[in-house]
Amino acid sequence: MKLKLHVWRQAGPSERGRFVTYDTDASEHMSFLEMLDVVNEELESNGEEPIVFDSDCREGICGTCGMVINGRPHGPWKRTTVCQLHMREYGDGDEIWVEPWRADGFPVQRDLMVDRSAFDRIVAAGGYISVRTGSAPDANAIAVEQVDAEKSMDAASCIGCGACVAACPNASAMLFTSAKAAHLNLLPQGQPERYGRVLDMILTMEAEQFGTCTNHGACENACPKEIKIDVIAMLNRDYMKALLKAS
Amino acid sequence: MRRVYSLYSTSVGKKYTMAVSGAIFVLFVIVHMFGNLKVYLGPEAFNHYAEGLREFGEPFLGYEWFLWVFRAGLVAFLLIHTVAAWQTSRQSWAARGQKYKKQEKLVFHYASRTMRWGGVALLLFVVYHILHLTTGTLHPDFVPGDAYHNFVTGFRSVPVVAAYTLAMIALGLHLYHGIWSAFQTMGLDGPRTKRWRMPMALAVSLIVVLVNLSFPVAVYTGILQ
Ligand code: HEM
Ligand code: SF4
Ligand code: FES
Numbered sequence: 001m002k003l004k005l006h007v008w009r010q011a012g013p014s015e016r017g018r019f020v021t022y023d024t025d026a027s028e029h030m031s032f033l034e035m036l037d038v039v040n041e042e043l044e045s046n047g048e049e050p051i052v053f054d055s056d057c058r059e060g061i062c063g064t065c066g067m068v069i070n071g072r073p074h075g076p077w078k079r080t081t082v083c084q085l086h087m088r089e090y091g092d093g094d095e096i097w098v099e100p101w102r103a104d105g106f107p108v109q110r111d112l113m114v115d116r117s118a119f120d121r122i123v124a125a126g127g128y129i130s131v132r133t134g135s136a137p138d139a140n141a142i143a144v145e146q147v148d149a150e151k152s153m154d155a156a157s158c159i160g161c162g163a164c165v166a167a168c169p170n171a172s173a174m175l176f177t178s179a180k181a182a183h184l185n186l187l188p189q190g191q192p193e194r195y196g197r198v199l200d201m202i203l204t205m206e207a208e209q210f211g212t213c214t215n216h217g218a219c220e221n222a223c224p225k226e227i228k229i230d231v232i233a234m235l236n237r238d239y240m241k242a243l244l245k246a247s
Numbered sequence: 248m249r250r251v252y253s254l255y256s257t258s259v260g261k262k263y264t265m266a267v268s269g270a271i272f273v274l275f276v277i278v279h280m281f282g283n284l285k286v287y288l289g290p291e292a293f294n295h296y297a298e299g300l301r302e303f304g305e306p307f308l309g310y311e312w313f314l315w316v317f318r319a320g321l322v323a324f325l326l327i328h329t330v331a332a333w334q335t336s337r338q339s340w341a342a343r344g345q346k347y348k349k350q351e352k353l354v355f356h357y358a359s360r361t362m363r364w365g366g367v368a369l370l371l372f373v374v375y376h377i378l379h380l381t382t383g384t385l386h387p388d389f390v391p392g393d394a395y396h397n398f399v400t401g402f403r404s405v406p407v408v409a410a411y412t413l414a415m416i417a418l419g420l421h422l423y424h425g426i427w428s429a430f431q432t433m434g435l436d437g438p439r440t441k442r443w444r445m446p447m448a449l450a451v452s453l454i455v456v457l458v459n460l461s462f463p464v465a466v467y468t469g470i471l472q
Binding site for chain 2 (some may be wrong): 006008017019065068070071072097099103104105108133135167169170171172174202203206209210211212213215216217218220222229230232233234235236237238240241243246
């Protein structure tokens, strides 16, 4: 199928970017990223700079890939990352706009690649527990309620892709931060640091130039792992408790 | 003090203050609506109610004391709500310097996207509403003390009815998202709460809008004279 691609090209973090249009011929059996790989091979053979984008596992588990396709983070398919999107979604003559995540918390490095180290700093601020190291603990030594185990696992399925920030009209990082906090705050092992974690992660998030949550819900609809905004309510609740416990 | 400061130092804390002040407005809007329903009982009942507001708490409180404390409280909460709205909005605007060329709206409902301009519209409306029916400054035939007369004569003009209608639409949208959102912001999402909070927000906002709009319509169609 013949496609018209409008791709955001930006040479560096402080360069001005712009859309460049490419015509390409793709097969419906390709993945979206393979289609871009083919465009890049052509660009390279013409001596042009290839389109820079992030990817690693290409099976939806690492969270490295991510771009906004026709206005939707990770493209039109639900519950999928862009590496899982296939070209059978498109038809001959389609026009596709491809942009990087747009958020000041995620500065563009080049083309479609953004710097998501803000997420690493949020996790570093509170995404840990203190345990005695040594031999592996007995598997059933700490009982975890089934409901909590499920909720914690759901929150832990966040792959840190950043689609929530990209989709949010406020560019808020609340879904990610809440998921990372909830994952530990729901487990017995996460209790000792619970309220300090909440404060530290929120303060770090605030320092990273993300916007403020207004409960639009766009993050939940964009999340490839279907993280629910319930985790945001939990973080809000824990923040209040943390303030009451502090001072 | 430190707690108050830390509440206000993050957007999560600012949202709390918006949710609490917003919830107070919601209660006010509901009480205000019930009070106004008395207009259907005739001039005497309505004027008695209006006078009752001024005499509320007597003889323990002086004339109009309660009313002024009440007004001061509302203004204070309005200030908190508006300043927090302004600050969080600015933080969000600054968070996406480069806009998308294409952006699909993935939000739950349209109402959430009206909160900012709708809030400004409400602020303007509150000012107009006070100048219209409290002070009478923008009223063609204001009689101090005759609330029923002011009410009925105040809605005999198309532009006024149109302004109130637009304001009520803005209020309905703000209430629908605001009520639901306040539950989420305050972390009230227990299994049962979660089921009814959105339908309840819709029901409350619809009732408030329809009842409030019934007043100008009743005057305009001659049901209230
Ligand atoms: C001065 C005019 C007003 C402005 C500028 C304003 C603005 C805003 C904004 C920007 C939000 C945040 C949206 C969100 O986070 O979801 C909000 C929330 C809210 N507003 Fe207002 N508003 C105003 C007046 C009112 C009034 C008169 C009421 C009540 C009838 C009200 C009730 C609420 C509620 C309940 C919330 C939810 C708080 C939350 O999200 O947790 N607001 N307002
Ligand atoms: S919450 Fe969902 S959208 Fe946000 S970073 Fe995690 S997986 Fe990606
Ligand atoms: S490349 Fe790993 S999730 Fe897409």
